[in-house]
Amino acid sequence: MKIFSAEQIYQADKSTIQKEKIKSEELMERAATQLFEWMHSRLRGTQVKIQLFCGIGNNGGDGLVLARKLNEHGYSIKVYVVNYSDKRSEDFLLNLERLKDGKVWPDFINEESELPKISPNDIVVDAIFGIGLNRAPDEWVGNLIKHINNSRAFTLSVDVPSGLPVDRGPWEPSYVINSSYVLSFQVPKLVFFLPRTGVYVNQWEILDIGLDQDYISNTETDFELIGRPEVLPMYRPRLKFSHKGNYGHSVIVGGSYGKIGAVQLAASSCLSVGSGLVTAFIPKCGYNSLQTAIPEVMVLTGSREKNISGIEIPFEPSVIGVGVGIGQDDDTISAFGTFLKKMDSPMVIDADGLNILSQNPEMLSDVPELSVLTPHPKELERLIGHWSSDFEKLEKAKTFAAQYNLIVVIKGAHTVTLFNGKGYVNTTGNPGMATAGSGDVLTGMITGLIAQGYSTVEASIFGVYLHGLAGDLAASTKGYEALKASTLVEHIGSAFSELFRQPEMEQKDKS
Numbered sequence: 001m002k003i004f005s006a007e008q009i010y011q012a013d014k015s016t017i018q019k020e021k022i023k024s025e026e027l028m029e030r031a032a033t034q035l036f037e038w039m040h041s042r043l044r045g046t047q048v049k050i051q052l053f054c055g056i057g058n059n060g061g062d063g064l065v066l067a068r069k070l071n072e073h074g075y076s077i078k079v080y081v082v083n084y085s086d087k088r089s090e091d092f093l094l095n096l097e098r099l100k101d102g103k104v105w106p107d108f109i110n111e112e113s114e115l116p117k118i119s120p121n122d123i124v125v126d127a128i129f130g131i132g133l134n135r136a137p138d139e140w141v142g143n144l145i146k147h148i149n150n151s152r153a154f155t156l157s158v159d160v161p162s163g164l165p166v167d168r169g170p171w172e173p174s175y176v177i178n179s180s181y182v183l184s185f186q187v188p189k190l191v192f193f194l195p196r197t198g199v200y201v202n203q204w205e206i207l208d209i210g211l212d213q214d215y216i217s218n219t220e221t222d223f224e225l226i227g228r229p230e231v232l233p234m235y236r237p238r239l240k241f242s243h244k245g246n247y248g249h250s251v252i253v254g255g256s257y258g259k260i261g262a263v264q265l266a267a268s269s270c271l272s273v274g275s276g277l278v279t280a281f282i283p284k285c286g287y288n289s290l291q292t293a294i295p296e297v298m299v300l301t302g303s304r305e306k307n308i309s310g311i312e313i314p315f316e317p318s319v320i321g322v323g324v325g326i327g328q329d330d331d332t333i334s335a336f337g338t339f340l341k342k343m344d345s346p347m348v349i350d351a352d353g354l355n356i357l358s359q360n361p362e363m364l365s366d367v368p369e370l371s372v373l374t375p376h377p378k379e380l381e382r383l384i385g386h387w388s389s390d391f392e393k394l395e396k397a398k399t400f401a402a403q404y405n406l407i408v409v410i411k412g413a414h415t416v417t418l419f420n421g422k423g424y425v426n427t428t429g430n431p432g433m434a435t436a437g438s439g440d441v442l443t444g445m446i447t448g449l450i451a452q453g454y455s456t457v458e459a460s461i462f463g464v465y466l467h468g469l470a471g472d473l474a475a476s477t478k479g480y481e482a483l484k485a486s487t488l489v490e491h492i493g494s495a496f497s498e499l500f501r502q503p504e505m506e507q508k509d510k511s
């Protein structure tokens with residue numbers, strides 16, 4: 001699903017109004033009707049107090065229409081207009097009159113007003129600011145937002161949490177609504193998925209308000225949300241008359257004394273995702289344990305006992321996953337540098353492989369083009385430097401990826417794969433996956449997919465999605481805390497099956 005910028009959403013708005021020959025107020029009515037139906041289908045007339053805080057723009061206008069409809073259906077409502085500007089939108093004004101026609105008179109809140117009482121049992125509708133927010137809210141508006149947050153009432157945000165800009169980090173982090181639920185019009189917003197801004201969104205849902213489909217399908221976006229519909233077309237079915245030679249030979253290079261398990265996890269994930277053959281290159285100390293743990297994996301060792309000091313692969317691998325558990329011994333660093341120079345196969349570089357690159361940036365130009373780097377935020381910071389917002393991080397990482405013609409997979413709650421100026425935002429996974437070895441599993445999975453002929457970017461997007469799905473399936477039986485990286489590997493097969501589960505079966509499961 002495409003993730004539009006605010007500008008593109010306004011454009012979609014305009015295009016819908018022109019094409020359908022409707023007025024903007026009708027689109028607002030349509031949007032707010034969706035809001036009302038969402039609430040009404042859940043509340044079914046419950047007499048809970050609903051406090052609606054409406055700004056003076058179109059986000060506030062949506063709130064006023066919703067208030068009118070709730071009132072018409074007998075709900076107990078209280079409406080406040082947060083009067084932060086004289087520049088009220090036309091549709092706001094029109095709907096203010098319509099609300100008054102229904103004998104609902106809002107209280108106007110300004111700088112001098114007392115903060116209204118909000119009980120934790122109330123429902124707050126947050127329609128103060130939408131995607132039009134373009135500067136820091138005034139202090140008194142910020143204080144109102146803090147007051148709403150402190151009330152602990154269930155807070156339903158219209159389109160976006162108020163105070164959260166959609167194309168940058170917030171000016172003042174405490175002046176943003178902590179939304180219990182965001183009902184976002186037509187498209188998800190990027191800020192829902194980024195670590196510093198996603199924290200304001202507990203849950204979100206899209207409301208389809210029928211914006212122009214032609215505009216939506218013909219417009220290129222900088223970011224895309226990756227769900228099942230996006231990954232299914234990437235899947236490469238295995239052919240009946242194929243053999244292991246058709247599915248590539250992966251090499252996993254890594255490990256050091258005490259960290260052979262990292263290679264074990266990567267190699268077994270690589271096999272489980274379908275790589276035809278897998279060879280591991282490790283220091284001698286890991287030979288017995290690795291051969292015993294995974295009989296399917298072939299093992300090559302270097303000359304040293306405890307770490308890698310030279311890497312010789314006596315064949316041309318389809319792909320190389322390198323860095324897991326490799327350590328940062330001086331000899332390992334120079335072995336890694338030499339290896340990068342002589343190899344042409346695409347690589348998936350993780351962990352200390354990345355740390356070696358950040359300390360020896362001259363090596364970056366030797367990384368084969370279109371290889372994949374899989375940093376977690378700390379490793380990324382070592383590679384690209386500090387950032388002050390998620391947006392700056394994404395821009396810097398995009399520039400870095402373009403400079404070396406690489407794919408950068410920024411791991412996190414919503415892992416973002418960056419390639420060719422575009423970001424692919426993953427939707428699977430859970431906090432149980434924040435555990436030792438989880439990254440090694442991802443490295444193995446992406447490597448194994450590349451071995452089978454997936455392009456490196458598809459392998460990254462698909463691998464990240466499957467890894468998260470395996471984690472979700474594992475968590476459904478194990479819970480978050482007990483989830484181990486090896487449990488992820490065990491669930492890779494079910495993750496593939498889950499991809500092809502029919503919607504009817506899902507329905508049946510729910511009943």
Ligand SMILES: NC(=O)C1=CN([C@@H]2O[C@H](COP(=O)(O)OP(=O)(O)OC[C@H]3O[C@@H](n4cnc5c(N)ncnc54)[C@H](OP(=O)(O)O)[C@@H]3O)[C@@H](O)[C@H]2O)[C@H](O)CC1
Pocket residue numbers: 009010012013027028031055056057058059060061062084085087089128129130131132133134135136137138158159160185186211
């Ligand atoms: N296509 C859709 O998704 C539809 C969305 N709708 C809703 O419309 C809002 C966007 O409405 P808009 O009026 O453009 O913007 P806001 O309501 O977010 O803000 C109103 C104005 O407030 C001014 N502003 C911005 N920041 C501040 C601030 N910190 N303090 C004071 N005032 C501020 C700004 O105007 P200026 O001229 O003063 O800059 C804003 O324009 C969207 O989120 C949806 O809820 C439609 O209802 C249906 C279609």
Ligand SMILES: [K+]
Pocket residue numbers: 059126127128129130157158159160161162
């Ligand atoms: K809002």
